[in-house]
Structures are given as C-alpha cells and as structure tokens.
Amino acid sequence: MAKDQHKNVNDPEIRKIEAANRKGAKNVVGDILSDPEVQGMIKGALLKETVKNSMVMACILIGALKIYDVAKIIIGFNWIGDLIISVILLGVGLIYLFQAMFSLKKNGHSETDRSDTDVG
Secondary structure, rough: OOOOOOOOOOOOOHHHHHHHHHHHHHHHHHHHHOOOOHHHHHHHHHHHHHHHHEEEEEEEEHHHHHHHHHHHHOOOHHHHHHHHHHHHHOOOHHHHHHHHHOOOOHHHOOOOOOHHOOOO
C-alpha cells in the first residue's frame, strides 16, 4: 500500500522537498546535540553502559578461559593442542575482521540515504 501512495518518488519536486525535510531535521537534531547539558547526559549514559558491558565481557572471557584451562587438564592437551586452537581462533577473528572492514554495506545507513537528494 505504501508503495502505491509514493509512485512519484522520482518526481524532482518531491525529492527536493524530502531532501529539505531531512536537512531541516538534521539542523534541529544538531542544535539539540550541541547543547552541553545534552552532551553531558549522553556521555554519562555511554560511560555507564560501557563500564557495565566491559565488566560483563571480562567476566565472560575469564570464565571461558577457566573452562578452557579445566578442559585442557581433563583432555590432556600439550603445546600442539594450544597451538591448533590458537590458530583456529586467530583465523576466525581475522575472517570476521576482514569481512567487517571490506564489506560493501554501510552499517547504520538506511536504504533511503542518498547523497544525490541533498539540497544545497
């Protein structure tokens, strides 16, 4: 239904109005975000969440390492087992890193973000 209502999206006037609307919204949001009180609230919330998430991740990592240490003792790994697991983990991490770096998708950008519709 929504597609039927917006068949004239390629109309230059509609595109110009939509671009002006986006630019106006950016100006309003920019003014709000430049307020020092709002910046302080954002910084406080980010710091609180970052510290909390860091503590959780540290606990998970230490727990995983302890489980690995116990499994090593039970299974009887030697340095070859450690080397194999290290190489596998490094490979998985590097694959993920390279996929994130060279991915053509832009994280956080919607499909409607187009630089050709900006009014300027």
